[in-house]
Amino acid sequence: MRPRGRQALFFAGLLIFLLFSLFTLAALRSLPREVRLLPGETGRLRVFFPLRLDAGQRGRSFLAGRKTSGSELTVRSPVTGVFAVELKLLGALSLGRIPIKIVAPKKVMVGGQAIGVVLSPEGVLVVGHRPLRGIDSRFRYPAREAGLEVGDVILRADGETILDPDDLVRAVTRAAAEDRALQLTIQRAGRTLYKTIKPVLCRGEAGDEETPRAMLGLLVEDPAAGVGTLTFYDPRNMVFAALGHRINEVGGRRRFWLEGGKIVAARIAGITQGRRGEPGEKIGTFRGPEDVLGTIERNSRFGLFGRLHLALPQGREVPVALAHQVRPGPATILTVLHGTEVEEFTVEIIRVYHQTQPRDRGLVLEVTDERLLAATGGIVQGMSGSPILQNGRLVGAVTHVFVNDPTRGYGVLAEWMLREMEAVFPSPDAREELPAA
Numbered sequence: 001m002r003p004r005g006r007q008a009l010f011f012a013g014l015l016i017f018l019l020f021s022l023f024t025l026a027a028l029r030s031l032p033r034e035v036r037l038l039p040g041e042t043g044r045l046r047v048f049f050p051l052r053l054d055a056g057q058r059g060r061s062f063l064a065g066r067k068t069s070g071s072e073l074t075v076r077s078p079v080t081g082v083f084a085v086e087l088k089l090l091g092a093l094s095l096g097r098i099p100i101k102i103v104a105p106k107k108v109m110v111g112g113q114a115i116g117v118v119l120s121p122e123g124v125l126v127v128g129h130r131p132l133r134g135i136d137s138r139f140r141y142p143a144r145e146a147g148l149e150v151g152d153v154i155l156r157a158d159g160e161t162i163l164d165p166d167d168l169v170r171a172v173t174r175a176a177a178e179d180r181a182l183q184l185t186i187q188r189a190g191r192t193l194y195k196t197i198k199p200v201l202c203r204g205e206a207g208d209e210e211t212p213r214a215m216l217g218l219l220v221e222d223p224a225a226g227v228g229t230l231t232f233y234d235p236r237n238m239v240f241a242a243l244g245h246r247i248n249e250v251g252g253r254r255r256f257w258l259e260g261g262k263i264v265a266a267r268i269a270g271i272t273q274g275r276r277g278e279p280g281e282k283i284g285t286f287r288g289p290e291d292v293l294g295t296i297e298r299n300s301r302f303g304l305f306g307r308l309h310l311a312l313p314q315g316r317e318v319p320v321a322l323a324h325q326v327r328p329g330p331a332t333i334l335t336v337l338h339g340t341e342v343e344e345f346t347v348e349i350i351r352v353y354h355q356t357q358p359r360d361r362g363l364v365l366e367v368t369d370e371r372l373l374a375a376t377g378g379i380v381q382g383m384s385g386s387p388i389l390q391n392g393r394l395v396g397a398v399t400h401v402f403v404n405d406p407t408r409g410y411g412v413l414a415e416w417m418l419r420e421m422e423a424v425f426p427s428p429d430a431r432e433e434l435p436a437a
Contacts, residue, residue, distance in 0.1 A: 032356030111230035112334030176214030227284035229385035244397035274406030282382030378406035
């Protein structure tokens with residue numbers, strides 16, 4: 001064979017190999033990381049050429065049937081258990097295993113209660129720095145130079161507890177009057193730190209001839225992240241799940257540490273209706289330490305998870321739907337419109353995203369309840385975490401509103417929230433054995 005012919009053959013073979021590899025990778029990416037079914041429920045796992053499935057001898061007792069020479073398995077088991085299906089390339093080379101888990105139905109107490117989310121029951125939150133123009137006309141950044149950072153919570157000043165910005169102003173004024181530095185106790189990312197800062201005597205803003213004031217060069221606010229909704233809780237283990245999405249910022253300013261924060265009981269005092277381009281919101285009130293319900297231990301993309309400090313009134317116990325059980329169609333949500341009363345309203349699930357592994361935004365829903373539409377205009381801020389029920393099961397939680405259509409929004413699937421909670425608070429008897437295929 002001529003050199004040119006061999007070269008053409010080589011490149012043709014290389015092209016075929018690359019196409020084969022890309023096709024195989026695409027087939028692998030379409031497969032679930034695991035299959036979860038309830039006892040007695042039938043599930044199917046299907047692969048395409050060049051992949052094949054091998055259940056092995058130990059897994060055959062779980063199989064209701066096998067089709068197409070290993071390209072499709074039908075799985076059904078009356079009892080819980082775990083086994084693995086081996087994935088093979090061209091029926092020979094093992095590419096790993098896909099766990100098949102027959103899991104017991106999980107039940108939780110469904111929520112719907114309004115909650116406030118607080119970084120700390122005491123202290124003020126640092127949300128920014130500002131330059132100070134001293135009485136000598138020089139500009140300074142005393143707080144930044146002392147090492148204070150955006151996201152810090154100032155807990156105490158000279159040993160005295162800070163409950164609001166006015167407490168900090170009084171402490172700064174006292175330190176300046178005595179011409180001394182101020183000792184601050186702060187919380188940062190779960191750690192307690194101590195900072196020393198000397199207030200700066202400042203003139204007022206340009207054109208303002210007010211008496212000089214002592215300042216630190218900080219912008220602070222109450223450490224409340226806002227109002228949300230409790231999604232579900234487990235009264236046996238005293239743990240909860242809420243919101244259905246991560247809290248990244250307060251007032252749109254920055255990311256912050258939330259673990260160790262609190263959820264508190266809230267009352268809904270009013271509602272600003274949502275309009276196209278203008279999301280509405282619930283106006284909630286909460287008093288602080290005396291209303292604390294629990295402590296946040298994880299702030300994740302699937303919501304807030306933590307431990308309850310006190311037993312909540314026994315609500316409705318419902319099973320949690322697996323992701324593949326959620327369907328488009330009629331559903332309801334639980335949320336609070338007035339005071340603390342949890343009410344149920346009709347919605348329509350108009351789209352369910354096929355998710356074989358945990359992801360956010362698993363479904364799209366539309367508010368159809370006329371009373372809810374009249375009161376809120378649709379989905380509003382503060383409704384995040386509102387449980388979504390379908391066919392007697394908890395299927396998800398409201399998370400986001402469509403800005404240009406407040407009657408519609410996203411929800412996260414309840415299975416992912418439950419699995420996240422189980423990861424944070426593993427049950428001592430939740431052991432899984434994964435036998436070889």
